[in-house]
Every structure is written in structure tokens, then in C-alpha cells.
Amino acid sequence: MASSKVTSSPSPRPPRPNLAFRELRGQRSPAEFAAAVRRAAREIGERVSCDARYVGRVEAGEIRCPNYAYERVFLHMFPGRTLTDLGFSPRSSVRGRGARTSEDAPPAHLASPAYATGETGGAHEPYDTQDPYDTHHDYEESDVLRRAFMTSGGATVAAASLSPMGLAHDATAAERPARRAGTRDADALEEAVRRIRLLDDRHGADGLYRRAATPLRAAYALLDAGATRQTTAERLHSGAGELAISVGWLAHDSGRYDDARSHYAEALATARMTGDAALEAHAFCNTAFLARDAGRPREAVRAAQAAQRVGRPVGSDRLMSLLALREAGGWAGLADRTGCEQALARAQALYERGPSDADPEWMSFYGEAELEGLEAQCWSTLGDWPRAARHAHRAAQLQDPHFTRNIALYTAELADDLARGGRPDEAAAAGLRVLELLGQVQSSRIQTMLAGTARVLLPHRRAAGVSTFLDKHASAPRVV
Structure with a gap:
């Protein structure tokens, strides 16, 4: 989840699109290409948070020269090519550029020495496209964020950095800044959404929810303050709505259903107003x-x-595919097998049409693994355990390692389906894999699923591996 609180310095002419980079992307969607960048980074020991928005900014020419981490990744992906071959400007040509205008300058509450000493003067990809867990921090990264992540590294502490708007937890209306919001605030708001999603992918929702409510309050305070431009106002409304959904998901995944319902309703109201x-x-x-x-x-x-x-x-087949899966889940809950199968068939057909530039950025998680995982949940709800287990197994095998939480979720689904389908030894083995992942992931939803599996396996304690799973599950710490 990468974007920018600090955009490129103004130029006398509009950015020139990077056609060479666009050609290298080929038929892949921006989200798929971003996933390929992340995989390539892992191959060489880098960790970057490339997403569809970053790819779009490169192709639009907004990022004239990438930072050093991305440079290493791109040159690894396209051996034998130089940055110039990839459509970027030489690093020497973007160093020491002039001061920003008042609209583009970072707000005082975001400023740090890193901005003043930037080697390319903010012309290349800014600091917060870096993964907050990256050990290869470039100079652009905020000193405050760097200290927070280096000293603690846990998801809860990381979430404490999620309020880029600089508003106190208990700020009153009189204490909030009276200035109207600008593009820098919209950038910061969009980054908060990406950072929450990144942390949730890696660590689950439980340690993040309460902290994430702070930037949400700040986002709606920005809406109340008004914006300098109509385009900025539209970005703020969209960003606030997406942030409400992200916070709602954290509530949802940590079992706070009433809170989640409220946040989703807030996002829906924001969408309808605009x-x-x-x-x-x-x-x-x-x-x-x-x-x-x-x-x-x-x-x-x-x-x-x-x-x-x-x-x-919206024009996105992948979006319509996911929505058909949501409908299928409802039909399964109503025990309507025919309705569920019809919705699943629509979801599969729409998915096979492939990705497009119209796919929303938040859907970067939706790939073949998620399709398989959601179908597994449908068959599980209908009580077809063998079929559910096959799809859950495929989901866990297909999932990008970046999405640690989803791997744990699909494997927990697999364990439960195997247990209910009369295969206790295989269920116990899958359950043990989930317990290992719970050292990295905090999700009440996954813990609840695993607890249900343990209850199903209790009568099978004598089966191979079951007693080991039950003992480890009983001694595992629970998220409070």
C-alpha cells in the first residue's frame, strides 16, 4: 500500500507519461504488475509496498526517478536495462530541485529533516511508499515513523503512526486547524488508508482497530474544514469513505459487528452525498x-x-465478480443451493474476463486465491465439506505470501472443512499451520474458526496429530 504524502515538486510543464514503463507492464493490470514488483523485491531481499496507484503514478510521469530500493527491484526485473531504458530520468537530473509552492509544501506537522536533505528534492518516489516493516529505510522516510517501527515493530505500535493529519485524539473543534484542506491533506488521507490495509494484510485487525479510529476522526474533521479546490474535496470525500470502510473492516474482522455496521453505513452515506x-x-x-x-x-x-x-x-468485471461472490455467500446462508451455484457461476465467468484499468485500487487483494477462498466458504455453509476443503486448499496454495492474514484464514477454513468432513488427522495438521501463523496475525475471526475446529476434533484425540493440535491450541494466547 504505497502512496505519497509528498508529491513531486512543481514543474514548468506537465509530467511526460512514461510510455516505456507502460509497455513493460504489457497486458497485466496495474494491481497485477504491482504484485509482480513485490515478488521481485522479495527475491533480492527488498521489501517495497508497490500498489496500483504507484504504478499509475510512474506511468503518468509523476515519478521521474524511483528511490534506490525500487531502482534495485526494477533492474532485477528487467536485467540488462538501465533506468533510462525504463523511461526514468537520470538521478543526477532530478537532484536539488527548487522549493515547493505553498500548496505543495508539506504541512508543518508532517515536516522532518528528511524532507530538507532529500537527495533528489522530492522529485522521485517519496518516503512513504516504503513498507513500514522494511529494514532498508531510505532517507525520505519520516523520522517519527522510522523510530516507531525500529524500536517496537509490533502491529499495535505501528498503528500508532496511522494519524498523518496531525490531530490529537481528543482535539476539540476549537483546537483543530482552521485552514482549508489542500492536496497534501488528501495525499495523507489516502496514505492512511493504504497503511491500514498493509498492516491488516500482515497482522490482522485486532491490534489495529482502536488506533485506526483516530485518522478516521481526523478525516471527517478535514471534510468539515472544506477544501481549497473541488478536485481536492472529491478526493477527501472518497478517501474518508474508503477509510471508514477500512476501519469498519478492522472492526468486522475483530468481531465488533455493531461498530463495523456503523462504519460501513458512514461510508455509504458519504458515497451517496457525492x-x-x-x-x-x-x-x-x-x-x-x-x-x-x-x-x-x-x-x-x-x-x-x-x-x-x-x-x-464502474466498468470492472473483477468488481462484479467479487460482488457476485458476496451474493453467493448470502444464498448459501439461506440454504439456497441453486441461487448460490448461479451466483458462483457468474462470479467465475466475470473473473475469467480478466483485469482492467477500471478495477478499483482496494481490490488488489482479489485474485484467484480469494475467489477460491470465498467459494470454499459457500460450500462449507451448504455442508459440502469435501468440496469446500478442495477450494480452501487451493486458496491457501495460491495466496501471495504478502497476505499473511489470508493464508491463515484459508488454512483455518481448510482445517475446519477437513475436521467436519471426517479427516481429523489432516485437519489437525492444517490447524497446526494456522497456530504458527497466529504468531504474526491477530484476528478474532480466525481464532473463532480455529476454536470451532478444536471442538469438532475433541472426540478424535487419539487420531494422529490431533492431541498435539489440541494441546497447542489450548495453550495458545488469546487476543483480548
Whole structure:
């Protein structure tokens, strides 16, 4: 999840699109190419948080020269080429550029010596495209964030850095800044969304939820303050809505269903006020997912169908595929096998049409692994344990290692399906793998699933490996 609080310095002419880089992306969507960049980074021991937005900024020419970590990754991906071959400007040509205008200068509460000493004067990809857990910190990274991550490194401490707007937890209206919001605030808000999603992918929701509420309050304070430009106001509304959904998901995944429902409703209201169809579809999508988990399958179907109605103009087949899966989950909860199978068939057909530039950025998680995982949940709800186990196994095998939480989720689903399908030894082995991952992931949802599996396996303690799993599960710490 990478973006920028510090955009490129102003230039006398608009950025020149990087056509060479666009050609290298080929038929892959920006999200798929970003995933390839992250995989290449891991191959050489780098960790970068490349996402679809970063790829778009490179192709638009906004990033004239990448930072050193990205340079190493790109040259590894395309051996024999130079930065110039990739469409970038030589590093020497972007050093020491002039001062920013007042609109582009970072706010005082975000400033740090890193900005003043930047080797390229902010012309290349800025500090916060770096993964907060990256040990290869470039000079651009905020000193405050660097200290927080280097001294503690845990998800809870990392989440403490999620308020880039500089508002205190208990700030009153009189204490909030009176200035109108600018592009820098919109950048910071969008970065907060990406940072939350990145931390959730790696560590799960439980350690993040309460901390993440702080930037959400700050986001709506920015909306109240007004914006300097209409385009900035639209970005702020979209960013605030996406942040509300992200915080709602953290509540959802940590079992706080009432809080999640409230946050999703807040995002839905924000979308409708501004006529943002993509945001409205996202809010309905998550509402459908929550309704299914909360035992309200008919509401899940209605919300998923509403999401499909408002989401069609977005033009993303992958979005419509995911929304069809949300509908399938609702039909499964109603024990309507025919309705579920029809929705699953639509989801698969839409997915096979491939990615496109219209795919929303937040859908970067939705690949073949997620498709398999959600289908596994449908068959599990319908009680077809062998079929559910096959899909859950495929989901865990296909998942990008970057998404630690999802690997734990799919493996927990697999363990439960195997246990209920009469294969206790295999279920115990899968359960042990989940317990290992729970050292990195904090998710009440996954813990609840694993507890259910343990109850199913209790009568099979004599089976190979089951007693070991049950003992380790009983001694494992629980998230409070």
C-alpha cells in the first residue's frame, strides 16, 4: 500500500507519461504488475509496498526517478536495462530541485529533516511508499515513523503512526486547524488508508482497530474544514469513505459487528452525498460480507445485489465478480443451493474476463486465491465439506505470501472443512499451520474458526496429530 504524502515538486510543464514503463507492464493490470514488483523485491531481499496507484503514478510521469530500493527491484526485473531504458530520468537530473509552492509544501506537522536533505528534492518516489516493516529505510522516510517501527515493530505500535493529519485524539473543534484542506491533506488521507490495509494484510485487525479510529476522526474533521479546490474535496470525500470502510473492516474482522455496521453505513452515506458509485459499491460489498458473517443472509443477498446495481457503471468485471461472490455467500446462508451455484457461476465467468484499468485500487487483494477462498466458504455453509476443503486448499496454495492474514484464514477454513468432513488427522495438521501463523496475525475471526475446529476434533484425540493440535491450541494466547 504505497502512496505519497509528498508529491513531486512543481514543474514548468506537465509530467511526460512514461510510455516505456507502460509497455513493460504489457497486458497485466496495474494491481497485477504491482504484485509482480513485490515478488521481485522479495527475491533480492527488498521489501517495497508497490500498489496500483504507484504504478499509475510512474506511468503518468509523476515519478521521474524511483528511490534506490525500487531502482534495485526494477533492474532485477528487467536485467540488462538501465533506468533510462525504463523511461526514468537520470538521478543526477532530478537532484536539488527548487522549493515547493505553498500548496505543495508539506504541512508543518508532517515536516522532518528528511524532507530538507532529500537527495533528489522530492522529485522521485517519496518516503512513504516504503513498507513500514522494511529494514532498508531510505532517507525520505519520516523520522517519527522510522523510530516507531525500529524500536517496537509490533502491529499495535505501528498503528500508532496511522494519524498523518496531525490531530490529537481528543482535539476539540476549537483546537483543530482552521485552514482549508489542500492536496497534501488528501495525499495523507489516502496514505492512511493504504497503511491500514498493509498492516491488516500482515497482522490482522485486532491490534489495529482502536488506533485506526483516530485518522478516521481526523478525516471527517478535514471534510468539515472544506477544501481549497473541488478536485481536492472529491478526493477527501472518497478517501474518508474508503477509510471508514477500512476501519469498519478492522472492526468486522475483530468481531465488533455493531461498530463495523456503523462504519460501513458512514461510508455509504458519504458515497451517496457525492454520487461516488465506486465507493457506494464498496460500502455495499462490505455490508453484504458483514451481514453474512452476522447471520443475516437475506440482508447479505440484498446488499450484494444493490452493490451490483450501483457498481456496473464502474466498468470492472473483477468488481462484479467479487460482488457476485458476496451474493453467493448470502444464498448459501439461506440454504439456497441453486441461487448460490448461479451466483458462483457468474462470479467465475466475470473473473475469467480478466483485469482492467477500471478495477478499483482496494481490490488488489482479489485474485484467484480469494475467489477460491470465498467459494470454499459457500460450500462449507451448504455442508459440502469435501468440496469446500478442495477450494480452501487451493486458496491457501495460491495466496501471495504478502497476505499473511489470508493464508491463515484459508488454512483455518481448510482445517475446519477437513475436521467436519471426517479427516481429523489432516485437519489437525492444517490447524497446526494456522497456530504458527497466529504468531504474526491477530484476528478474532480466525481464532473463532480455529476454536470451532478444536471442538469438532475433541472426540478424535487419539487420531494422529490431533492431541498435539489440541494441546497447542489450548495453550495458545488469546487476543483480548
